Amino acid sequence: MKIQFKTILLIILLGLASFLHSQQLTHRVYGVEDGFINVEINNLIFSQSREMLTFSTGYLSIFDGYTVENIRLDTLPLNTAPSSEAILITDSGRLLVMNEHHQIFISDTSFRKFEKVESELEADWITTSFKKYYQTVFIFNTKNECAVFDEASLKFKKQDQFPFRKELELFDKNLIEFSVTDNIVFLGYKTEETRKQAVFIDSMHYPVEIDIDEENKIDFLTKLEDQVLIYDESENDFYIKNGFDSIPLELSMPDRDNNYFKEIYYDTESKKIILGLWKRAFSNKIYWVEIDSLLNSKYLGYIPNEKLSRSAYIEFFRENNLWYGSHHGLLRYDPRIIFFDSDDPLIPEDLHSFGEDESGNIWFGGYYSDLAYYDGLKMIKDSERKYGVLPGRYNNDAGELFFNNELPGGIIKLSTDSIVQKFYRLNGEETNFLGYYFKDLSNGHIAFGVHDSCLSIGNYIDEEFEIDKIVNQRQGLNLKNVLTIEEDDLGRIWMGRHSKGVAIYDPVADSAYTYLVDAKTPGTFGAISIARDARSNFWFGTSDGLYLFESPELFDPAKDDFFKATRKISLPNGDNSLVTFIQQIDNYIVFGNKTAVSFIPLDKWYQDEENTPIYQLYYGEDIQGGGSEQNMIFQDSKGYLWIGSQLGASRIDIRNFTFDDSKCKIEIKGIKNGKKYLELEKNKVVYLPTDNRNVIIRFSPDRNKFLLKNVFFDYALINEIGDTLVSEIYDQEGLLEMNYLAPGEYTLEITARKYGVFMDHIEIEIHAPYAFLENPGVRFLGIILTVGILLLFVYSRSRLQKRVLKRDLELVQLQQQNDNLHLQSIISSFNPHFINNSLHWVQSRYRKDHEMVKVIGRLSENIRYMLMSTRSGKAYHSLEDEMQLVVNYLAIQLIRFDNSFEFIGPSKKELEKYHSILLPIMQLQIHIENAIEHGLRNRIESSFVEIKILEEKDFIKLLIIDDGCGRIKAKELISRGTQTGTKMLKELHVMFNHNKNNEFKIKGWYEDLIYEDEKGQKYGTRKNILIPKKFTYEI
Secondary structure: OEOOOOOOOOOOOOOOOHHHHOOEEEEEEEOHHHOOOOOOEEEEEEOOOOOEEEEEOOEEEEEOOOOEEEEEHHHOOOOOOOOOOOEEEOOOOOEEEEOOOOOEEEEOOOOOOEEEEEEOOOOOEOOOOOEEEOOEEEEEEOOOOEEEEEOOOOEEEEEOOOOOHHHHHOOOOOEEEEEEEOOEEEEEEEOOOOOEEEEEEOOOOOEEEEEOOOOOOEEEEEEEOOEEEEEEOOOOEEEEEEOOEEEEOOOOOOOHHHOEEEEEEEEOOOOEEEEEEEOHHHOOOEEEEEEOOOOOEEEEEEEOHHHOOOOOOOEEEEOOEEEEEEOOEEEEEEEEEEEEEOOOOOOOOOEEEEEEOOOOOEEEEEEEEEEEEEOOOOEEEEEEEEEEEEEEEEEOOOOOEEEEEOOOOOEEEEOOOOEEEEOEEEOOEEOOOOEEEEEEOOOOOEEEEEOOOEEEEEEEEOOEEEEEEEEOOOOOOOOOOOOEEEEOOOOOEEEEEOOOEEEEEEOOOOEEEEEEOOOOOOOOOOEEEEEEOOOOOEEEEEOOEEEEEOOHHHOOOOOOOHHHHOEEEOOOOOOOOOOOEEEEEOOEEEEEOOOEEEEEEHHHHHHOHHHOOOEEEEEOOOEOOOOEEEEEEEEOOOOOEEEEEOOEEEEEOHHHOOOOOOOOOEEEEEEEEOOEEEOOOOOOEEEOOOOOOOEEEEEEEOOOOOOOOOEEEEEEEEEOOOOEEEEEEEEOOOEEEEOOOOOEEEEEEEEEEEOOEEEEEEEEEEEEOOOHHHOHHHHHHHHHHHHHHHHHHHHHHHHHHHHHHHHHHHHHHHHHHHHHHHHHHHHHHOOHHHHHHHHHHHHHHOOOOHHHHHHHHHHHHHHHHHHHHHHHOOOEEEHHHHHHHHHHHHHHHHHHOOOOOEEEOOOHHHHHHOOOOEEEOOOOHHHHHHHHHHHHHHOOOOOEEEEEEEEEOOEEEEEEEEOOOOHHHHHHOOOOOOOHHHHHHHHHHHHHHOOOOOOOOOEEEEEEEEEEOOOOOEEEEEEEEEEEOOOOOOO
8 A cells, every 4th residue: 555645756866885785685587578569657557356557658558467468559549658557447347547648447347448537627637646435436526526436427516515524624725734644634825824734534534733833844644553643854854743752763774864755555464564765866765664563673675776667667566575666677575585686786696505603694605716694684694705605504502603615625603703723623633624504413413414424423622513424335325425414213314416416324333324326216316415303303405306205114114115105296397307305394394486476384295195285486487596406495484495506595584475376267368360359159169260270268366366376287189080280288378379270160178277276177178160162061062063074975986886885894803893792792701810820920930939929919819808898888998907918028029129218117116006997098008119119129228118107186196207218309200100009098098089078088198208318318208197096988
């Protein structure tokens, strides 16, 4: 909420202290790339459905967080953009607009049609704006006359009686200011003595009158519960007026004396005021201070200079965000997230670590860069020397802070008084060890991740880090460098390195086990971050995304397979990049990768994993930075969450942070055909015209009240025979564009998920009719007529020859009939029994060739099974039967290729677990065949093909993985085959999915080039198949 005020700003040229540049509010700029045609935003307002309406020169733009619709103003009767703040949303959701000529218009609820509104009030209004008081919209003129908007008649009607008429009568035509905010009225006027006065009227219509001296000192007033907050510009002071008492208000912010009031917002829910201050002409930066109901102040940060202009911004405070219009586009600022930009000269470059010292200062350290600390108001930099700060920080029991340091090695102790260089000590002697990680152990010792020496264990004694134990290859630890450390309930130490693997060390047995990454073995990974949650479960940040390891205390390294004991967690945006940091913060597991910082609420997760959102703050969208940095996460003593990225550090007020838990549906924003918009029927059907079959369909979430891009869409366009023409997963553009659709029937299937939780699924039927000449009936008639004409022509030309040819024709026909009968006889005798027997005959003929016997035996089994299935009329069978087909086929191929590759398949236990799962026939065998024929054959180094079975919510996920050349390379080598098998599978999927009783559908997609060798060459393919757990195969 903004309180309007009028003031003449004094231009004060003051130097800007350098420390003010460090702490800025996180912001996002919406411009041309987001769909805005004109980025010079002059005015903005929220609709009731939470869309943002913006006015720029020539355009009204409607923004829902995903898409922007731009409407030319010259196509609307208002013609020009409204003057500042002359817009208002009525209770019925319509837009009331006053243009620069004092003409008033009102829109429909779609904001695409406007009509003029008349007024009984003469012009010479106080301000060209509307005021709303208890659902009533007013306008006033300088004669103290009032008009109230009557939406039924679309007219402002003159009113003699209104709630604050009594106060207006005191003004004697000298009303100079009128504003309403949250049903609190402010009236400014002049008396005969020319003394300015003000009256506040609260919801009970109780006036609070304040005298103002002749020097015009008061610039604004706002009501704070039963008190009045006043700003005195001449003294640049804030004070609270309570009756006759005036109490000065001290603001906690840097360089307070040189910053003057500019903006004010009042949050009625939290009872907090947010003040904006600036240095006037010298800088357009606005510095923000929060004041709570107890009059305590807190400095939030600033808005960068280059993002604002003096004349082109209107502000809104909604859902904890500040919204601005500017010459650069629509701006959103989040005061809960403060960003420290590495481009700032006071922030060390190449941030590698940060932490809090015993005095509450936050230290920043860069790699071969500087050190600096933030005291809550300003950044102070130590530029005396460069440091090689490495990831990892440590606080001892006294709260003292330490960083690992590569220049010259060892550790540095940080405080505002001094920076002390220390070294790791082994057997009482200083070493040149370089550390990457610290971890306090339950026995009081400290575990260090050390370069080349793997794991070191010691203590902090007499202000020195003494190493007592080194664990390396002698005990079985083969990571070389340890980048992360965690301890389980048994006191065993877990370690990781993302390029190598994961290891466990048992101090009691003094032995370690290392589980190494194997490029040839899918499902293996290395860890760069590990977190233990409140339930003692482990979360691994790996080179392949996020993994969960439950009950690590039950794991026996001598018997159990570590990689099979973990399971991968799918992220809402589908990102499988390296998870560089992870830690439990309050009730969240917080982790970061190259695209986002994610939050898993543990209480909900362990109760209902399937329906628990994984909240994400996306880099470049919700949070600034370019990807998360290694192990740069911690929570300070005030509860703030600090995370590090490649472009700087962010401080998140996590305890006052609200994530978007609202539900949403998929809304079709428009269906465009050429220059026309088509209507979507109630039964979700759209009909294309015969003369133009291009179509553009836009869709987005409805009622996106936060205007966040946190919903992802999976969509597919399928034709009537089941071919998928377009398919996208994890889409956020919300746009399907087809330049041409052939005549036929199509289905567009769209599924929406917010933070990974299912929101909605819709299916739209698209009918593309035949044009007259395209119609099969018309074409057939044309062919008949053409053939008829030709036959008539031939008949007329050959009538004399017909008798001569008749006898020859009869002979030819007789011969053809005999040939057909003979062919039919051969086909009838060429039955499946003959094929099977023939194979048995070949098998007996070559008994001495054991490999040939094996090949034919396997082939015979598959043929016999396929023929039995064909006779039964079923095109589906059990997963176990499908695996038998695969095993038989692979037995042949292994002989064929001289065992040059390995098959890795599910265990008997896994097959028994999923024995009730049915799937289309040849579902796995065809893809295995493609993997071998087009993948493994075309890469010399290829070594395996694998089938994995995973469980994923309502689906069984089947993975066919190979380390062949990849699909792209296969296409380049023209190795694609006839694709008959895959086409057959697609047809089966379409027939089965068409059953309306199937809530979930069979889906499949490829991931290409999933591995990378030492030379940077990518290879390998992963075929993903989702089989619903509940599915009927009835056609």
